[in-house]
Amino acid sequence: MPYISEDKINEVKDQIDIVNLISEYIDLKQSGSNYIGLCPFHNEKTPSFTVSSQKRIFHCFGCGEGGDAISFIMKKENLSYPEAIQFLADKLGIFLETGKVDKELYEHRKILYAINNEAKLYFFHNLLTNTIPKKYIKERGLDRTFINKYMIGYATGNAQGLLNHLLKKGYKVEDMIELGLVKKSSKSNSLYDAFRNRLIFPITDIRKNIIGFGGRTLVDDRAKYINSPESLIYHKSNNIYGVGNLQNASKKNKIILVEGYMDVISLSNNGIDYCVASLGTALTKEQAKLISRYSKNIYICYDGDDAGIKAAERAMEIFAELNINPYIVQIPDGLDPDDYVKKYGKNAFDNLLENSLNPILYKYRNLLNSYNLKDIDQKVEFLEKLAKLLSDIESKLTRDEYISRFSKDLDIDNESLLQEVDKISNNMNKKDTSNLLKVDKKIYNSNKTNMKLKLIESLRFVLFNNPIANRIIEESDFLKNETKYWTLCLEIIQNINLNDDLKHQIQSLNLDSDIEKIFNKVLKIKDFTEYTNIDSANKYINSLRVEGLIYKRDELKEQFSLLEENENLTDDLKIVYSNLAMDILKLNKEIKKFDKN
Known part of the structure; x- marks a missing residue:
């Protein structure tokens, strides 16, 4: 984020009403010249959280948290100092003049947000007035509360329904095309809606702006899901679906990472409201960083098919780069989280979380399922791969604990497995040690x-x-x-x-x-x-x-x-x-x- 001048920071501070801001997060009641409420940063039954409109500060006498509007947003939204200023500036409509952003681009971005917001309302109205999406939602057992929470909408079969609606609102076609809401035919140059006959899932950023949409077909369409393209305001690799659930994740100190929109909504519908999804793409490092800002207790809960297993393994690698060891939730019978929670209920899903595996145990289970240990050749190959898995564990204490556990589980000699692991570790160390004194040719020398x-x-x-x-x-x-x-x-x-x-x-x-x-x-x-x-x-x-x-x-x-x-x-x-x-x-x-x- 670019440098923000002190004058602009003061302008944001001067214009923000701290009482109105904090009231968006908790209920405040006036008490004399101040306002009080239940602290959003710790659990309490008696209000000890005080906001002073005159001094423009807050303080909790229970947990000690305190500060101004900027520090409140930093804490509540898990933002850095510059990000919090940008968050508040966007809320106030203040342009932060910096070396990187020009005013025209800033104003254009605001227009794109406004178009997406209008499209969201259009789709939502369609859902309320059409029987097709209502029937689908009823079949999925979704409560109306969650339809409103996620602002789920519906795109009709009308080829120019959204196009005409946005034109009446005074928006330009080129902006609609940039957002991927409208497309132009390569043959006739005619315009048409990109989303048709689909359930619509609005995608928001951490500032609650509508940045894009996902659409699930409700007819026989070759593409089950389509998504908004990359644009000035939407970058798939930097955002996640269900970002609003991260506040609940902070309270519960855990996050469930799933694959799709319906998984997030269905689990929320069943009282599991701390789920996010990676927008139909493989998890990226930027998404992992965003998720880990809210909790380090991350549960990867992908579909139980082969594609889901591969995606989970890739996600583990990405989190490992951030020094986070996630838990992997194994869903039986090849079901996805949505199907499983509908079939067996919340308690059964909670049990899956309780029995989730760390990366070592998850890889061990997958190895077990890949080999027939009654066959000598397969068992030897299995043990070689197991020894390699164990040799990758840096802590000797942890490594020895797993060697002992797996030896008992497989009914093999503990000492033999230990020697095999040590042999691989020593070979790796010798190889690395022989390169220790080589001249480093990297740019940083x-x-x-x-x-x-x-x-x-x-x-x-x-x-x-x-x-x-x-x-x-x-x-x-x-x-x-x-x-x-x-x-x-x-x-x-x-x-x-x-x-x-x-x-x-x-x-x-x-x-x-x-x-x-x-x-x-x-x-x-x-x-x-x-x-x-x-x-x-x-x-x-x-x-x-x-x-x-x-x-x-x-x-x-x-x-x-x-x-x-x-x-x-x-x-x-x-x-x-x-x-x-x-x-x-x-x-x-x-x-x-x-x-x-």
Whole structure:
């Protein structure tokens, strides 16, 4: 997100009514000059949550949470500081002038949101006045409450119904086409509605804007589902269906990830209102990050068919990259969550959650189901793959626990399985250790970095990006070992006034000539935009983080090299040697994660 000026932040703060804002989330009652209600951040029966309209703050005397409108939205919607400001600005209709967004684009985005909202109302009205969707909804056993909650709609068979409705409202055809609501025939150039004879599922973002639609056919159509295309306001890989349920997930501290719209709605219909779906696409890293902001207790509940199993395995890999181990819910008989909960009810589904498996047990069960252990050859192949699965577990304590458990389960010798796993682990470590001292050819190589240039770049960000300066200083900490000027330069920055002429102030300090040269280069730029931009600063922080890791790793490599040259290591030094190797491997893994991103 781009840099937001202090003036614009104050404009948002001045215009937002904190009482009205918080009233959208909880019931508030006036008590004297303040308002009180039940705290949205912890469970309580007696109201201890107080909002002051005059002071524009809130405070809970039960759990201690407090702050202004921005901090409330950050906490309630799980947003960063810039995201919360954007959230409130959108609500107020304030344009945040930044280096990245122009006003025309902003106004165009507002028009697209308005068109989608009007389309949502049109589809919803169609559902209320047509028997076809009502019959389908009745057959699915959906309660009217949930029809309203998800604003489910209906697209009739009228080829230009929505088109004509939006034209009457004064909207442009080119905007309807951009949103994928209307299409143009390649043969006749005639216009027609993209969604016809379909149940419609509006898709919202975290700010409750309608960003797109999904449509399920109610007739014999070759495409069971169609979805809105990518647009200025809709990016499938960054959004999820059922985002409103994430608030419930925060309260229950768990999230169920399912495949489709009807799964989310059907489970909600049965009292399981903390489900989201990945919009008909394979789960993306952006979606996983969004989900994990609300809870780390994630239950993957995909369909029980082969496609569902593969999708679950891919989702596990994505969550693993975020250091999250999800639970996998196995639905029997090849059913999907929607069918299962309708057939067996909420209690049965809750039991599935209780018996869900972590990734290791899930992969173990899948291995078991893939082999006939009565056949010698298949059993040998199975045990080889099991040993590989176990060798991937980093914690020795955890690995040994699973070895013991699986040995009992399979009625095999514990020691034999342990030896096989250790053999694979040792081979992997030898392979990795032999590469420890190779020259790293990645773009981030601290040995080739000019530390003075890095110092200059860091100081520019610190000078011109105060909101993020502390993070830059923290990640630049390794520079103090490479350049004697780092700490002194920081002290100088803390004692100068950014609002006055910086060059004049630096000259008046009578600095060492080398330090003055550094500051002259720091200030020798015409355009400060890059350094005041939050996105640029965040990218720079990531590059610093990688350089810091590489710097640390290279220090360990030097120690490792010294020990490797010694042919007569004592037992104590052998332990140090082994630990160094493992530490370097761990740092390599961390560095590779950044390379993937």
